[in-house]
Amino acid sequence: MFATATRNFVDEVDRGGLLIPVSSLNDTIALLTVVVKRKRFWVWQKPKYVPTDFNLNDLLTGDTPIKPGVIETDFIKYNGTYGDKIQGTVASQFVHSSVSLEGKDSSKLQLSFDSLKKEEVDVQKLLLDSKDRVLDMSHCLVQQTKQKHRRVFGIVKERIVTAQPCSVIEEVQKGGECGGGLSLCGPKSPKVALKENGSLSKDSNINMEIPVHTTIAYALLELEIKQDGRYELCLLSDTDGGFEVDGPKEGLFGVIGAPASENDHLRQELEQLSDHFQLLSALPATTRSSLLQQITNVMKDRGAVSSLQHVLDQMRLDKIPSLSDVTATDSQKQNIQAILDLLEESGQEKSKPLLTALHLIISAMDEMKNDCLAVLGMCCRLTVLPALELLVQCVTGKGELPRGSAGLAALTEDVYEKTEHLFASSNVSLTRDGDTVKTYINHVPGNLALVLCIAVRGLASLAHSD
Template sequence: MFAAATRSFVEEVDHGGLLIPVCSLNDPICALSVVLKRKRFWFWQKPKYQPTDFNLNNLLTGDAPIKPDVVETAFVKFSGMFANNIQGTVDASFINAGVNVTGKDSSKLQSSFGSLKKEEVDVQKLLRDCKDRVLDMSHSLIQQTKEKNRRAFGIVKERIETTQPCSVIEEVQQGGECGGSLSSCNPKIPKVSLKENGSLSKDSNVTMEIPANTTIAYGLIELEVRHDGRFELCLTSDLAGGFEVDGPVKMPNQSLLGAPLQSNGSLQKELDHLGDHFQLLSGLPAATRSSLLRRVTELMQDKAAVTTLQHILDQMCLDKKPDLSDLKTTESQQQNIKSILDLLDQCGRVGPAPSTSVLTAVHLMTCTLEELPDDGLATLGKCCSPRVLPTLELLVWCVSGSGELPQSDAEVTQDVFETTRHLFALCDVSLEKDGNVLKTEINPQPGHLPLVLCIAVTSLASLAESV
């Protein structure tokens, strides 16, 4: 809830910028705090940031601490209301399971942060103070970070914080009818079970009081660290920090970092490059595809569960054995995750090319789902049926192709059209009707969201083929 509020705040005031939302009220953030930056597997994934309990002075050799000059200014007065309304009917036919669901969900997130202030470190003075200073390369944090790939250090150069007590309010309303059987354990509404020919109506209202002087977002300067402990500050956004490894300082797998998509052609090229992964999913036995699609669809009710699965698959892709003893999800979602892992174990690691396997294909799909906006994930989850996914797949391939699709080529009901238009808009793609033709267009300077959307839908549709 707090993380959702800070993400929404950053999207509003610094969309596409360098501010990082604070995920937890327990994150220790102040001037020169050390934050770990972790690059991801795919170039379109946002980095993960992990605040530490240390600041730059804790890592330096010598007894003279750096004392930064911090300038404090008024920032903005912020109050936002973010609403999501989803209504529709899903007829999902899976092997050994049939569900007919009519539902109407609405949620509101109201953030009243009030007057905010910004604290900024004087970077020119910091540059002078850091000259000839050396990091203690024997420090435990440095040693542990060096041993892991895709890690870099950043230090906090600015932060946005509250000036008065404020609040975040979340209101959720859910209602629907169900024929068949479906079990659900929504993180906001625990222990909900829809039984055959049953109905559901649930409301919740949660208020979180946030104290004054709470950091809600921050900005970093990354460090280039040499073997001998000397370091440089990366002063521009196109420079990435990291540790020196047998040559120039660099982050591992820098070649994987792609530029934002600028055309349909570049998007199509990326999708063609990933074709083996989609082929692998569609080639699984029907029962396996049906079970995977059903389990993943249930996970999509809870972004935290998707993130948990994605982290587990990260470890498995690195040939590490994940720890499943303390999954921080509901019991129902834990069972879904373990069932997915069992299915992956049964499938093995063989694929049409050395770089592909069922594991990497499912990992690719999960990474795109985790990368979608919260509202986008929820909206796509409403469409995850074998009846709707083929239509969605046609529309996303239209995005990467000519941008036009005759309505006669796809059975697009008005409900599906409105839901799809909302989903596309969240991913920087417009969808409109022009007579009997559906037209799609990638918005200017979209970033990676159109590609993420196309990969997510194509992966899910690969599981839905002939189910």
């Protein structure tokens, strides 16, 4: 809940900027705190930031600490209420079962941060104080971070803090009816058994008190570190830090270079990833159907998607994940375990490529906005996914498609409205002009259009008929 509140705050006041939302109240973040930035496997994924227990002075050689000037100013007075209502009916056909789900969910998140202050270091003084200073390259944090690929040191140069006690209030009302072969209903409801037809409702009201001087967002200066411990502050936003290495730097998966247009960019990215989609399409029909069914279940809960992404990330690094360490309900863990079982059943020859392909589409979902993910989950039907894939081809192609095209018949008026919202939430305009459907990519920072295309292509690959 706190992470959602800080993320919404940053989206409102600094979207596409330098501010990083604090994800946990347990994180102690002060000026000059050392934060490890971890670049992700896919080039379009947002980095992860891990605050450490150390500040810059802890890593420096010598006994003289750096004491930069601190500038404190009033930031803004911020109060906000976020809410959404989702009502819809989903009917899905799988190989072994059919499911119908009707849900009426509403949620409200009320943020009362009130007056906020900004604390920032005097960067010019910090530059002068850092001249000729050297990092202790034998320090355990430096050694452990340097051994990891795609890790960067940053120091907190600015933070947004609460000026008085404040609160975050979340109210959730969930209700639904299920029919068919479901044993679970509702994304937040563990251990709910339903017979052939059943209903479920759940309400919750959580009030979280936030103490004064709590950091809710911060900005970093990355460090470019030489082998001898000398370092430079990266003052420009497009300048990346990192450790000096002898050999070539390891690249991330994705297209290198900027194509002439957004359409070309998306098309090149998807072409580079086409092997993963073909692998999913080539799976046995029963495996594809089971994977699609379990992924659809996971998509009902943003937390479950993030948990599954974390588990697959660990497996990709040849680590054995433990679901006991995953922050998820019992029902979510059952869905995640079912997906892991399907990976294991795929056989040794296909397991690693299949793991990467599945990691691709789940990582894309994890990058989507909450409302976008919710609507996409409601569109996970065997009849609708091919139509969404056709629209993705339109986005990456000429941007126009006849409304009478084969495959678009599944876009009934109700489904079209959801699809229009789905694309708009991903910075893609979807309009109907006479007998033509038109798509246009809005030129805004970020990769929302790309992650939508990846998620749709991946899900549609599992929905392909033999």
